[in-house]
Amino acid sequence: MKKLINDPRAVVDESVEGFGLAHADLVTVNADPKYVTRKDAPVAGKVGLVSGGGSGHEPLHAGFVGRGMLDAAVPGAVFTSPTPDQIIPATLAVNSGAGVVHIVKNYTGDVLNFETAAEMAQAEGVEVRTVLVNDDVAVEDSLYTAGRRGVGGTVLVEKIAGAAAERGDDLDAVAAIGDRVNQNVRTMGVALSACTVPHAGSPSFDLADNEIEIGIGIHGEPGRHKIAMENADGITNRLLEPILSDLGMAMGEKVLLFVNGMGGTPLSELYIVYRRAAQILAERGIAVERSLVGNYITSLEMQGCSVSVLRLDDEMTALWDAPVHTPALRWGV
Amino acid sequence: MGLDVTWAVKWLTLSAQAMAEHRVELIELDRAIGDSDHGENMDRGFQAVLDKLAESPPETPGAALKLTAMALMSKVGGAAGPLYGTAFLRAATTLGDAAYVDAPVLAAALAAARDGIVARGKAEAGDKTMVDAWTPAAEAAAAAAADGDTLAVLIAAAEAAEAGAVATDPLVARKGRASYLGERSAGHRDPGAASSALILRAAAGAAA
Numbered sequence: 125m126k127k128l129i130n131d132p133r134a135v136v137d138e139s140v141e142g143f144g145l146a147h148a149d150l151v152t153v154n155a156d157p158k159y160v161t162r163k164d165a166p167v168a169g170k171v172g173l174v175s176g177g178g179s180g181h182e183p184l185h186a187g188f189v190g191r192g193m194l195d196a197a198v199p200g201a202v203f204t205s206p207t208p209d210q211i212i213p214a215t216l217a218v219n220s221g222a223g224v225v226h227i228v229k230n231y232t233g234d235v236l237n238f239e240t241a242a243e244m245a246q247a248e249g250v251e252v253r254t255v256l257v258n259d260d261v262a263v264e265d266s267l268y269t270a271g272r273r274g275v276g277g278t279v280l281v282e283k284i285a286g287a288a289a290e291r292g293d294d295l296d297a298v299a300a301i302g303d304r305v306n307q308n309v310r311t312m313g314v315a316l317s318a319c320t321v322p323h324a325g326s327p328s329f330d331l332a333d334n335e336i337e338i339g340i341g342i343h344g345e346p347g348r349h350k351i352a353m354e355n356a357d358g359i360t361n362r363l364l365e366p367i368l369s370d371l372g373m374a375m376g377e378k379v380l381l382f383v384n385g386m387g388g389t390p391l392s393e394l395y396i397v398y399r400r401a402a403q404i405l406a407e408r409g410i411a412v413e414r415s416l417v418g419n420y421i422t423s424l425e426m427q428g429c430s431v432s433v434l435r436l437d438d439e440m441t442a443l444w445d446a447p448v449h450t451p452a453l454r455w456g457v
Numbered sequence: 458m459g460l461d462v463t464w465a466v467k468w469l470t471l472s473a474q475a476m477a478e479h480r481v482e483l484i485e486l487d488r489a490i491g492d493s494d495h496g497e498n499m500d501r502g503f504q505a506v507l508d509k510l511a512e513s514p515p516e517t518p519g520a521a522l523k524l525t526a527m528a529l530m531s532k533v534g535g536a537a538g539p540l541y542g543t544a545f546l547r548a549a550t551t552l553g554d555a556a557y558v559d560a561p562v563l564a565a566a567l568a569a570a571r572d573g574i575v576a577r578g579k580a581e582a583g584d585k586t587m588v589d590a591w592t593p594a595a596e597a598a599a600a601a602a603a604d605g606d607t608l609a610v611l612i613a614a615a616e617a618a619e620a621g622a623v624a625t626d627p628l629v630a631r632k633g634r635a636s637y638l639g640e641r642s643a644g645h646r647d648p649g650a651a652s653s654a655l656i657l658r659a660a661a662g663a664a665a
Binding site: 202206209233237269323 | 578
C-alpha cells in the first residue's frame with residue numbers, strides 16, 4: 125500500500141485540517157468534535173442543511189459546504205458514519221431558528237447515527253427533518269436488504285435542496301424537494317479495481333485483472349456480481365438499462381445526466397462513458413437538459429464510475445441552475 | 458453478593474484487550490462482506506472506554522456500563538456504535554445503581570441488551586447480524602440463571618454467543634451492509650456477531 129499519508133489514524137484529521145486551510149474563505153472547521161460549517165453560518169432566516177458520512181468520498185460532503193448547498197458537513201472515520209456527538213453540535217451551529225434538514229444516505233450506520241442525533245437536537249428545541257437518499261438500483265430485492273443505498277444521487281439532492289433553502293423555502297418545503305429529487309434519481313456503479321482503506325492496508329475486495337464488479341456502492345464493498353471486463357460502451361449499457369427501466373422513463377422526458385468518477389478513473393474515460401450514456405438517452409427520445417461529469421462522490425482511489433439519471437421538472441432545473449459557491453461546485457457567482 | 462464494579466471494569470478491560478488482539482481478524486471478516494472497518498472501529502471504541510474508566514472511575518456495575526455506552530456511541534460510528542451503545546445503555550438501566558449483580562438480574566440485563574439491539578437495528582435472528590449472537594446468549598443466560606450462579610450465566614452466554622456467531626457462516630445477510638451482497642454473503646462469518654462473542658467471553662473471563 126502506497127499512500128500520501130503520515131499515520132493511518134491521522135488521515136481524516138489531517139485531511140480536514142488541510143481542507144479548512146485551503147478553503148478558509150468559504151468554510152470554518154471545528155476540530156473537536158469534527159464538523160465543517162459555511163463561513164457565515166447560521167444564515168438568518170434560512171433552513172440549515174446538514175449532511176455527513178464516512179470520509180473517503182471527497183469532495184462529498186465537506187466539498188459541498190457553502191452558499192447554495194450545505195450549511196454543515198460531518199465527516200466520520202474512513203467509510204464509517206459520523207457519531208451523534210458530532211452531528212448534534214453541527215446541527216445546532218447552523219440552526220437560525222428555521223430548522224434543519226439532515227440529508228442521509230441509506231446505509232445502516234448513517235441512518236442510526238443521524239436518527240439518534242435528530243432526536244437529541246429536537247430535544248434541544250431544533251426542528252429537524254430527514255431526507256433519506258436511496259437511489260442505487262443495484263440493490264434489487266429491497267425486502268430482504270437494508271434497502272437501497274444512497275450513492276451518486278446524494279450530490280443532486282444536496283444541490284437542489286440547497287438552492288431551495290437558499291431562496292428561502294421553509295423547512296417542510298426544503299425537505300419535500302429533497303425527497304422529490306430522491307424519488308426521481310437512480311444510480312448504478314461499476315468498479316474496475318478495489319480501493320484500500322488506510323487502516324486496513326489491503327484492498328477491500330479482490331478482483332482479477334480481467335474482472336469488474338457491477339453494482340457497487342461507495343464504500344469499497346463488493347457489488348452485486350462480477351463479470352468479465354468489457355469495453356466502455358458495453359459497461360455503460362449495463363449501467364443505464366436498469367436505471368431507465370426502474371425510472372420508467374418515457375420519450376420526451378427531460379433529465380440531468382451525471383457521470384461520477386470513483387476516484388481512480390481519469391476524466392477522459394468518464395467522458396467516454398458519458399458519450400455512450402447520452403447516445404442511449406438520445407436513442408430513446410429522452411432530452412439531456414443538464415449534465416455533470418467528474419469526481420464528486422468517490423471511494424478513495426477506486427477505479428470505476430457511477431451513472432445517475434435525474435428526471436427533471438422546471439423547478440428542479442431552475443434550482444440546479446441557481447448560484448452555488450462551494451469548494452467543489454461553483455457556478456453563477 | 459454477586460458481581461461488583463471490579464468485575465464490570467475487568468470485563469471492559471478484557472473486552473478492550475480482545476478488540477486489540479482480534480482487530481485484524483475482525484477487519485478481515487468485514488472485508489469479506491462489508492467495508493473493512495469493524496475491527497478498527499471496535500478497537501478505537503474500547504480504547505475510548507478505557508480512557509473514560511481511568512478518567513472517572515465508576516462506583517457501580519451499572520455506572521460502568523453506562524459510561525461504556527456513551528464512549529462507544531461517540532467513538533465507534535457506523536452501525537456498531539449505536540447498536541453497542543444501545544445494548545450497554547439498556548443493560549446499565551437494568552442494573553440500576555445496585556452495588557452487586559445477581560444471576561437473575563444479570564440474565565435480565567443481557568436480555569435487555571439484546572432487545573435494545575433488535576429495537577435499534579430492526580434485525581431479527583437469522584438476518585446474519587449481531588442479533589444472531591445475542592439472542593442465543595440471552596436465552597442461555599436465562600436458562601442458566603435458574604441455579605443462581607453468575608459465572609454459570611456468563612459462561613452459558615459466552616458459549617451460546619460463540620456458537621451463534623459460527624452459525625452465521627452459511628446465512629445470507631438481510632440487514633446491514635452485507636445484505637447488498639445477497640447470496641454472496643453466505644460462507645462468511647458476520648463480524649458483528651464475532652465481536653459480540655468476544656465481548657461476552659470477556660464478561661465470563663472477568664468473573665472467573
